[in-house]
Amino acid sequence: MKFIVTKQSLLDGLQRIQNIINNRVTLPILSNVLLEVSEKGLSLTATDLEVSIRTQVPLAMVEKPGTTTLPARRLLSIIRELPAEEISFETDARNITSIRSGPSFFKVFGLAKDEFPAFPSSDEKRGFTMTQHDLKEGLHKTSYAISLDESRYVLNGVLFSFKEGRLTLVATDGRRLALTDTELGEIKYPSDHECDFIIPTKAIIELERLLDDEKEVRLHVGENRVSFDLGTSVLATKLVDGKYPNYRQVIPSETAERVVLERENFFQSVRRVALLSNDKTGSICLNFSENNLDITSNTPEIGEAKESLTIPYKGKNISISFNPDFLMDPLKNLNDDTIILELIDEMSPGVFKLNSTQRFLYVLMPIRVSI
Amino acid sequence: MHLSNEQIWDQLSERIRQRISPDGYRRWFSDVHVSDTTSDSITLSVPNPIHQFFIESNYSALLSSSIEEIYGSFRTLHFIPRELQEQEQETPAAPLPSTHSSSSKKSTHSTGLNPAYTFENFIVGPNNQFSHAAALAVAQAPARTYNPLFIYGESGLGKTHLLQAIGHRMLANKKGAKVIYLRSEQFINEFIDAIQHGTLFQFRKRYRQADILMIDDIQFFAGKERSQEEFFHTFGALYDGHKQIVLTSDRPPSEIEKLEKRLVSRFEWGMTAEIQPPDMETRIAILQGKASQLQINIEPWVLECIAENILSDVRRLEGALMRVAAYKSLSGKSLSKESVDHLLRDVFQQQTRKNITVDQIQKRVAEHFDIRLADMSSKRRQNSVAYPRQVAMYLSRELTSSTLKEIGECFGGKDHGTVIHAYKLIKNRMESDASLRHLIRHLDKQLTK
Numbered sequence: 001m002k003f004i005v006t007k008q009s010l011l012d013g014l015q016r017i018q019n020i021i022n023n024r025v026t027l028p029i030l031s032n033v034l035l036e037v038s039e040k041g042l043s044l045t046a047t048d049l050e051v052s053i054r055t056q057v058p059l060a061m062v063e064k065p066g067t068t069t070l071p072a073r074r075l076l077s078i079i080r081e082l083p084a085e086e087i088s089f090e091t092d093a094r095n096i097t098s099i100r101s102g103p104s105f106f107k108v109f110g111l112a113k114d115e116f117p118a119f120p121s122s123d124e125k126r127g128f129t130m131t132q133h134d135l136k137e138g139l140h141k142t143s144y145a146i147s148l149d150e151s152r153y154v155l156n157g158v159l160f161s162f163k164e165g166r167l168t169l170v171a172t173d174g175r176r177l178a179l180t181d182t183e184l185g186e187i188k189y190p191s192d193h194e195c196d197f198i199i200p201t202k203a204i205i206e207l208e209r210l211l212d213d214e215k216e217v218r219l220h221v222g223e224n225r226v227s228f229d230l231g232t233s234v235l236a237t238k239l240v241d242g243k244y245p246n247y248r249q250v251i252p253s254e255t256a257e258r259v260v261l262e263r264e265n266f267f268q269s270v271r272r273v274a275l276l277s278n279d280k281t282g283s284i285c286l287n288f289s290e291n292n293l294d295i296t297s298n299t300p301e302i303g304e305a306k307e308s309l310t311i312p313y314k315g316k317n318i319s320i321s322f323n324p325d326f327l328m329d330p331l332k333n334l335n336d337d338t339i340i341l342e343l344i345d346e347m348s349p350g351v352f353k354l355n356s357t358q359r360f361l362y363v364l365m366p367i368r369v370s371i
Numbered sequence: 372m373h374l375s376n377e378q379i380w381d382q383l384s385e386r387i388r389q390r391i392s393p394d395g396y397r398r399w400f401s402d403v404h405v406s407d408t409t410s411d412s413i414t415l416s417v418p419n420p421i422h423q424f425f426i427e428s429n430y431s432a433l434l435s436s437s438i439e440e441i442y443g444s445f446r447t448l449h450f451i452p453r454e455l456q457e458q459e460q461e462t463p464a465a466p467l468p469s470t471h472s473s474s475s476k477k478s479t480h481s482t483g484l485n486p487a488y489t490f491e492n493f494i495v496g497p498n499n500q501f502s503h504a505a506a507l508a509v510a511q512a513p514a515r516t517y518n519p520l521f522i523y524g525e526s527g528l529g530k531t532h533l534l535q536a537i538g539h540r541m542l543a544n545k546k547g548a549k550v551i552y553l554r555s556e557q558f559i560n561e562f563i564d565a566i567q568h569g570t571l572f573q574f575r576k577r578y579r580q581a582d583i584l585m586i587d588d589i590q591f592f593a594g595k596e597r598s599q600e601e602f603f604h605t606f607g608a609l610y611d612g613h614k615q616i617v618l619t620s621d622r623p624p625s626e627i628e629k630l631e632k633r634l635v636s637r638f639e640w641g642m643t644a645e646i647q648p649p650d651m652e653t654r655i656a657i658l659q660g661k662a663s664q665l666q667i668n669i670e671p672w673v674l675e676c677i678a679e680n681i682l683s684d685v686r687r688l689e690g691a692l693m694r695v696a697a698y699k700s701l702s703g704k705s706l707s708k709e710s711v712d713h714l715l716r717d718v719f720q721q722q723t724r725k726n727i728t729v730d731q732i733q734k735r736v737a738e739h740f741d742i743r744l745a746d747m748s749s750k751r752r753q754n755s756v757a758y759p760r761q762v763a764m765y766l767s768r769e770l771t772s773s774t775l776k777e778i779g780e781c782f783g784g785k786d787h788g789t790v791i792h793a794y795k796l797i798k799n800r801m802e803s804d805a806s807l808r809h810l811i812r813h814l815d816k817q818l819t820k
Contacts, residue, residue, distance in 0.1 A: 049611075147424075150512055150515050150516075151511060151512050151515075152424060153512065153515060154420065155424065172421075172424070173424075173428070174424035174425055174427060174428030174429070175425075175428045175429060224612075238613075241612075241613055245419050245420035245421035245424065245452075246419045246420075246421050246454070247421060249398065249419060249421050249422065249425075250421060250425060252394065252398075254394070344392070344394060345392055347391050347392040347395055348392045348394050348395055365425070365428070365429045368390075368391075368432075368433070
């Protein structure tokens with residue numbers, strides 16, 4: 001195997017795959033990256049047996065096609081430090097790779113490609129196409145609500161539900177629930193392709209990094225795995241085993257009060273007031289009265305904070321407490337100017353809503369200050 | 372105060388209703404029942420896992436305080452989502468009858484689990500704390516934390532108990548979970564049978580669809596090459612499918628002879644936990660637990676006497692207890708020290724211990740290390756000779772009633788300081804070196820047999 005590549009394109013490629021490489025693995029081959037050179041270019045593959053990513057890197061010149069594996073972290077740090085723009089690679093039959101760039105020369109011991117797990121084939125049962133932008137936005141608005149509690153493993157991921165020409169994404173951790181709904185149009189998939197599956201957290205994190213604002217993504221859904229074809233890169237992941245619980249139960253069916261808030265102002269105020277709430281058990285209180293919102297926090301032995309906002313509110317007076325981080329999460333991850341907040345009373349969940357093309361819903365359970 | 376499940380729920384729901392909004396009550400509590408109560412826990416049956424997640428996250432403080440008001444004391448809360456139950460009952464591989472009690476009985480029966488082996492009656496001591504914690508973690512979140520879990524230790528220390536407790540807990544957490552428990556011998560027999568009758572496909576299907584596969588006494592796989600290969604593939608299929616695997620053996624994986632390397636490395640992949648013989652306090656606790664379980668009333672000094680004299684095997688401990696209890700109830704006499712000693716004379720290892728001589732120990736140790744018996748009393752200090760000598764000295768100190776000086780004499784006129792040094796050295800090394808621990812126990816067992 002022999003080729004020449006520019007530093008930047010190889011660096012970009014390695015950075016797309018390096019996150020899923022875990023150095024504390026039991027199989028040494030998993031800390032390596034698979035390099036496959038053909039006339040078309042270089043393809044890099046990394047896997048942790050759950051999630052696999054394969055990405056294409058354009059080459060300046062291919063002298064001899066071939067395959068090898070190299071320790072990923074080490075390769076990345078070498079490439080990052082190299083002084084010259086062009087790098088030449090040459091691998092011998094014993095999987096020893098020579099890397100030359102300007103004045104530098106490295107000889108790195110690799111492992112044979114035979115031990116490297118095969119990239120999961122996309123045994124497509126169902127296929128879906130959508131824009132990468134929509135998927136990225138959808139994940140961005142929901143993924144922060146994923147449960148980190150490993151004993152609730154069906155919640156350790158995002159639910160993908162393809163139904164009636166739309167994709168619904170849901171994440172919840174038992175105290176809040178985030179949902180987005182994207183119109184895909186009838187032509188994007190036949191109706192017998194409708195299905196629900198759960199993508200594990202790790203794959204979600206990587207997807208958010210890999211997704212672009214342009215181009216399309218093609219999902220290949222198999223029996224217990226899914227692959228996302230993003231053009232330059234393909235991410236394949238196992239699915240979370242199990243059925244996502246009935247999340248609709250969480251969403252209030254009625255509402256009493258409805259108020260439109262300026263997202264950024266509201267977010268800034270909450271963030272300032274939250275400075276004086278306790279990290280773990282903190283709560284922040286929203287007091288709604290006519291055309292006014294008082295945001296307060298009060299923590300024994302730390303202090304208290306208060307901020308007032310003028311808002312168009314005509315309903316009954318309500319004081320409701322929320323966890324400050326949970327309150328800020330959607331505000332932080334949206335980019336719309338205004339957001340709708342719906343309330344029933346101080347003991348019922350608050351619901352943030354957006355009615356743009358990608359419908360957004362965030363149900364947040366209140367903290368009951370006195371039991 | 373004894374209340375039926377319905378009465379408890381009536382009281383509980385009344386309190387909840389007062390403290391949360393009508394909408395919240397309707398949404399989360401309108402279809403909840405109390406399905407089971409014990410002296411320290413309450414199980415709520417909820418329609419869907421989402422109810423469990425949200426009730427646990429948002430209303431657990433409310434529930435606990437309400438329960439405390441009703442009972443005046445704390446109870447732990449458990450949840451059973453009904454939908455999960457029904458859904459799993461529908462799957463054809465686990466046909467379960469409709470009623471709750473018989474369903475649990477049936478599944479227990481079909482998985483070959485002994486109902487007596489549960490976490491609740493497993494006595495935890497410093498010797499098995501780690502294994503117990505690992506087993507508990509596996510039972511709570513199968514295939515999440517330690518996969519595979521490999522438990523090893525001498526016979527009669529509770530490996531099978533832990534294994535089956537995992538199975539019971541999983542069945543309780545998830546009705547209809549496919550729990551497969553078997554001894555390795557059974558696996559081998561069924562495999563041979565499958566080859567003979569050409570039903571390998573069914574055989575594979577059966578094991579590879581398990582949610583948890585537990586195999587007891589895996590050391591019997593040694594030398595069975597085809598079975599090992601079959602198990603290797605089963606292992607791979609389960610591991611890749613995120614199914615839990617739990618194995619036990621009487622020795623660590625690397626010490627099982629004639630076991631393929633690829634299996635050894637896979638066994639060591641997850642978590643390897645050792646169970647050691649129980650210490651004095653744990654032995655007494657085991658006896659007390661057993662006595663109260665069998666509802667027999669035995670004086671504390673008798674339990675102590677048994678625990679003092681039976682050192683390693685839990686089965687033997689329980690056997691001795693049964694014998695004493697039987698004597699007491701049959702003869703109707705109260706127990707005396709003499710009668711206990713007489714009754715248990717053949718099981719008390721201590722008595723056989725008194726008969727062990729330093730000579731026997733030297734002979735046995737020399738045999739084991741394959742050195743000459745004369746080396747035991749020689750002055751040579753090469754490690755190949757000195758180390759076995761130290762082991763022999765350690766055992767002499769532990770197993771005989773000889774004084775340090777007498778022991779020294781037997782080892783070629785060494786003084787008592789040398790013996791103390793050897794004793795301490797081995798004792799220290801045993802703490803960090805599992806294989807030495809293993810060796811000492813092995814020799815000890817052979818000598819006291």
